Amino acid sequence: MFSVRIHGRGGQGAVTAAEMLSVAAFDEGRHAQAFPTFGSERTGAPVVSFCRIDDRPIRLREPITQPDALIVQDPTLLHQVNLFAGLRPDGYLLVNTSRTLDELGLAELVSRLTPSHAVAVPATELAREHLGRPLPNAALLGGFAALTGQVSLESVADAIRARFAGAVGEGNVRAAEAAYAHVHEVRRTVDA
Amino acid sequence: MLEQIEGSQAVAKAVTLCRPEVIAAYPISPQTHIVESLSDRVRTGELAGCEYMMVESEFGAMSACIGASAAGARTYTATSSQGLLFMAEALFNASGLGLPIVMTVANRAIGAPINIWNDHSDSMAMRDSGWIQLFAESNQEAVDLHIQAYRLAEALSVPVMVCMDGFVLTHAFERVDLPEQAQVDAFLPGFVPQQALDPDDPVTIGAMVGPEAFAEVKYLMHAKQMSALDEIPVIARDFAETFGRDSGGLVRPYRTDDAETIVVSLGSVLGTIEDVVDKMRDEGRTVGVLGIGCFRPWPLDEVRAALAGARRVVVVEKAFAVGAGGIVGQNVRDALRGLPVEVYDVVAGLGGRPITRASLRQVFDQVLAGEVDPRRMHFLDLDVDLVQRELERSRRGGRPGPHAENMLRDIGTVASGAYE
Amino acid sequence: MAHQEIKLYQTGTFVAGNRLLDPEQRSVQARMGRSNSLTSGHRACQGCGEALGARYVLDAAMRATDGKMVAVNSTGCLEVFSTPYPESSWQLPWLHSLFGNGPAVAAGVAAALKAKGRDDIRVVGQAGDGGTVDIGFGTLSGMFERNDDVLFVCYDNEGYMNTGVQRSGATPPAARTANTKPVGDEPGNVFGQGKFVPAIAMAHEIPYVATATVAELRDLEYKVEKAMTFRGARYIHVFVPCPLGWGAASSDTIRLSRLAKETGVFPVFEAEHGEVTEVSTIRRRVPVEEYLTLQKRYAHLFGPAGRPDIVARLQATADRNIARYGLLAPDEEPAGPGVAQDVAGEGAV
Numbered sequence: 001m002f003s004v005r006i007h008g009r010g011g012q013g014a015v016t017a018a019e020m021l022s023v024a025a026f027d028e029g030r031h032a033q034a035f036p037t038f039g040s041e042r043t044g045a046p047v048v049s050f051c052r053i054d055d056r057p058i059r060l061r062e063p064i065t066q067p068d069a070l071i072v073q074d075p076t077l078l079h080q081v082n083l084f085a086g087l088r089p090d091g092y093l094l095v096n097t098s099r100t101l102d103e104l105g106l107a108e109l110v111s112r113l114t115p116s117h118a119v120a121v122p123a124t125e126l127a128r129e130h131l132g133r134p135l136p137n138a139a140l141l142g143g144f145a146a147l148t149g150q151v152s153l154e155s156v157a158d159a160i161r162a163r164f165a166g167a168v169g170e171g172n173v174r175a176a177e178a179a180y181a182h183v184h185e186v187r188r189t190v191d192a
Numbered sequence: 193m194l195e196q197i198e199g200s201q202a203v204a205k206a207v208t209l210c211r212p213e214v215i216a217a218y219p220i221s222p223q224t225h226i227v228e229s230l231s232d233r234v235r236t237g238e239l240a241g242c243e244y245m246m247v248e249s250e251f252g253a254m255s256a257c258i259g260a261s262a263a264g265a266r267t268y269t270a271t272s273s274q275g276l277l278f279m280a281e282a283l284f285n286a287s288g289l290g291l292p293i294v295m296t297v298a299n300r301a302i303g304a305p306i307n308i309w310n311d312h313s314d315s316m317a318m319r320d321s322g323w324i325q326l327f328a329e330s331n332q333e334a335v336d337l338h339i340q341a342y343r344l345a346e347a348l349s350v351p352v353m354v355c356m357d358g359f360v361l362t363h364a365f366e367r368v369d370l371p372e373q374a375q376v377d378a379f380l381p382g383f384v385p386q387q388a389l390d391p392d393d394p395v396t397i398g399a400m401v402g403p404e405a406f407a408e409v410k411y412l413m414h415a416k417q418m419s420a421l422d423e424i425p426v427i428a429r430d431f432a433e434t435f436g437r438d439s440g441g442l443v444r445p446y447r448t449d450d451a452e453t454i455v456v457s458l459g460s461v462l463g464t465i466e467d468v469v470d471k472m473r474d475e476g477r478t479v480g481v482l483g484i485g486c487f488r489p490w491p492l493d494e495v496r497a498a499l500a501g502a503r504r505v506v507v508v509e510k511a512f513a514v515g516a517g518g519i520v521g522q523n524v525r526d527a528l529r530g531l532p533v534e535v536y537d538v539v540a541g542l543g544g545r546p547i548t549r550a551s552l553r554q555v556f557d558q559v560l561a562g563e564v565d566p567r568r569m570h571f572l573d574l575d576v577d578l579v580q581r582e583l584e585r586s587r588r589g590g591r592p593g594p595h596a597e598n599m600l601r602d603i604g605t606v607a608s609g610a611y612e
Numbered sequence: 613m614a615h616q617e618i619k620l621y622q623t624g625t626f627v628a629g630n631r632l633l634d635p636e637q638r639s640v641q642a643r644m645g646r647s648n649s650l651t652s653g654h655r656a657c658q659g660c661g662e663a664l665g666a667r668y669v670l671d672a673a674m675r676a677t678d679g680k681m682v683a684v685n686s687t688g689c690l691e692v693f694s695t696p697y698p699e700s701s702w703q704l705p706w707l708h709s710l711f712g713n714g715p716a717v718a719a720g721v722a723a724a725l726k727a728k729g730r731d732d733i734r735v736v737g738q739a740g741d742g743g744t745v746d747i748g749f750g751t752l753s754g755m756f757e758r759n760d761d762v763l764f765v766c767y768d769n770e771g772y773m774n775t776g777v778q779r780s781g782a783t784p785p786a787a788r789t790a791n792t793k794p795v796g797d798e799p800g801n802v803f804g805q806g807k808f809v810p811a812i813a814m815a816h817e818i819p820y821v822a823t824a825t826v827a828e829l830r831d832l833e834y835k836v837e838k839a840m841t842f843r844g845a846r847y848i849h850v851f852v853p854c855p856l857g858w859g860a861a862s863s864d865t866i867r868l869s870r871l872a873k874e875t876g877v878f879p880v881f882e883a884e885h886g887e888v889t890e891v892s893t894i895r896r897r898v899p900v901e902e903y904l905t906l907q908k909r910y911a912h913l914f915g916p917a918g919r920p921d922i923v924a925r926l927q928a929t930a931d932r933n934i935a936r937y938g939l940l941a942p943d944e945e946p947a948g949p950g951v952a953q954d955v956a957g958e959g960a961v
Contacts, residue, residue: 059463248754259720398708
């Protein structure tokens with residue numbers, strides 16, 4: 001089982017991201033379960049969503065306290081919420097920022113993770129460029145595909161298109177592709 | 193067809209396939225996605241021949257269903273929590289009139305303190321309303337139970353409540369096999385009401401009944417509900433034949449055959465419990481699980497048969513009777529009357545508190561080690577210190593203020609919905 | 613149907629009844645084919661205004677719908693006296709659910725009929741004033757707002773008579789009830805601004821609202837038949853004296869109804885889409901005392917220890933109705949103690 005926890009703010013699409021990720025995994029014939037923390041729906045409030053991916057039916061319904069991967073949609077949450085609780089040493093970290101993880105003060109945390117497992121991606125900028133709106137969630141899924149290999153970029157694109165019709169879907173797909181390329185390049189550099 | 197879909201959407205689809213003729217609903221979290229989806233399906237014509245009524249309250253919703261059902265229409269509504277309680281009077285009326293209304297209850301806690309998260313306080317408060325109560329373990333089962341519910345309700349002329357955990361199921365995306373319309377049509381015949389308001393054959397429905405016959409009318413209600421204990425397994429069997437999967441039924445044993453300890457529970461937490469039990473089995477513990485699929489009517493014989501061989505039974509439930517104890521636990525004790533089986537009440541998951549494998553494992557271990565008093569209700573993960581500090585504040589006298597606010601301030605919670 | 617013309621000068625009068633009229637002009641009650649929807653043998657009290665009103669309303673509605681009708685009833689006297697187990701006075705499909713949900717149940721029936729393509733079958737909901745203006749008010753307002761195809765009829769006897777005469781939101785000021793006793797500085801029910809649901813119904817701008825009394829039964833029949841020509845939510849508020857609850861002679865039910873209208877205590881009018889279209893003007897204006905003194909519920913206002921001040925306030929309320937609804941015919945001389953200047957001064961709505 002592979003567990004993903006997504007941190008964002010109300011309006012950034014953290015819940016939608018988990019749902020699309022589960023659809024992408026489903027499209028690949030896997031079992032997936034996406035669910036939100038169930039707060040009142042208020043724009044801007046910290047939001048957490050979860051996604052489990054497995055090759056067999058998932059019965060477990062507890063929140064994910066020890067994620068295999070962590071997606072941070074909004075770096076301003078770094079100082080408000082205990083984002084990294086339970087992240088496994090071999091886990092993955094994907095942060096939406098145009099800065100480096102060092103600049104965000106995450107050097108100590110990153111040093112405890114596998115070097116190629118912690119990546120920053122400017123998902124908001126990519127979304128602005130390709131979608132015209134600063135909504136990072138779809139882009140981050142592209143980055144997630146490149147980072148973890150749990151789902152393919154194609155499945156992510158299909159899940160995005162299934163959720164968003166027309167130009168919005170295509171813009172999100174382009175943002176996801178750009179993020180995928182970005183993360184892929186960063187990892188290639190690190191591995192090299 | 194297999195789909196990765198939100199639980200609410202899947203249920204709305206299942207209800208659509210059942211071709212209801214009148215839907216009357218009032219919004220309340222976490223039921224909203226279901227009725228929003230249904231209103232779309234009526235507007236787009238996917239659900240044809242259906243009147244969707246946006247009523248002014250849950251009381252109005254159930255009342256409109258009563259009128260529509262008495263007029264011979266297949267009816268549906270959905271609610272949660274306070275909404276279910278606001279319907280209370282009409283719930284008893286619907287069952288008393290023998291109207292086969294089907295309702296989803298997206299289970300949610302009851303205030304005060306107000307709380308939108310999942311537990312079973314709402315359905316449990318209405319357990320004696322004369323409605324059949326079915327509990328879904330997964331979204332697949334929620335879908336399947338709605339289809340079975342209509343068959344059951346209309347066969348017996350009794351209303352049926354399909355209970356599914358709010359948020360945990362209603363808002364979860366998971367794989368669901370959605371039936372085809374032809375399958376549902378084959379399984380669920382058109383509604384032929386036992387009574388209907390028809391100018392060609394006028395009847396009086398809802399007349400006053402005095403002491404001379406009231407007990408007999410009520411006895412019939414009871415007898416009809418009890419007959420559901422025979423009907424439900426038959427419907428589940430037919431369902432398996434038509435749809436090719438097991439769903440519903442009265443109780444569901446899991447690895448109980450040689451189990452000395454059996455955990456009894458209901459709803460979506462069963463999966464988590466089964467994971468814990470598998471782990472304990474791996475370690476050589478003879479533990480099993482009994483899922484309760486139908487809580488009303490209470491399948492006393494089936495529960496007794498499933499648990500009779502155990503030495504101890506741990507009932508994990510998401511509600512309790514204040515001042516008395518576990519609710520499901522009481523029913524389990526009743527089923528085990530005269531047998532040397534110790535029953536432990538564990539109340540868990542109140543107001544949306546996550547029920548984790550770790551906490552379940554801990555309490556099961558404590559039970560096995562004889563560290564839990566079976567005569568006392570046990571609250572899973574209770575913050576005893578927090579309670580003690582608030583009691584201490586109350587003892588100081590004066591006007592200590594509302595407990596809820598004091599305790600939130602004490603633990604420094606700034607926003608509900610933390611994931612830990 | 614064969615009939616024989618009989619020339620009588622009393623034709624159309626109260627004495628001879630309507631059977632002597634041309635068949636087309638007869639009242640529904642006077643017709644051979646009346647449905648007797650609420651048939652005889654029920655257990656209403658002598659002189660019950662509600663039983664009389666319901667009989668006329670339902671038979672008129674049945675005629676208007678050619679017998680294709682369903683009635684929904686809220687809990688109350690009408691429900692109780694008509695269905696003592698195992699008997700029923702209802703000769704039409706009839707459903708009783710609860711006290712506070714009659715309008716929602718009726719709306720549900722209408723929705724079911726529409727879904728089944730049977731909206732040729734019409735729905736009438738009925739309740740007393742408690743079930744309409746108090747406990748059922750939320751469902752009533754919802755039904756109005758959605759414009760469900762229901763005629764809802766309130767039989768207003770100004771109190772909870774079924775439970776032993778307690779105050780309702782329709783109980784008039786100063787009236788004695790079991791929980792507004794004639795003691796204290798303000799004996800009887802307190803003076804408030806009242807809760808006149810016909811006006812609230814009009815505020816929903818539903819197609820048709822009317823008031824009526826059981827003194828003018830042809831008017832009541834006319835309004836019911838007219839209501840059935842509309843689709844959507846309709847409301848008729850019928851003034852029905854309760855001899856038991858009001859402490860009145862059972863032979864005075866019609867007289868009290870007529871006096872309620874002739875004093876201005878109860879305005880009789882029709883409204884369409886929120887606007888008053890017709891008003892039944894006062895034929896012979898009388899002071900409120902004539903109406904009040906027939907009822908023991910106002911007895912504390914009269915006699916040596918009486919309260920003329922309160923009677924004057926009740927008169928002022930009636931005068932306000934007269935002004936607001938324009939209840940005086942243009943050629944009617946203001947008479948009695950009614951304050952003509954106020955009438956002229958306030959003007960009609």
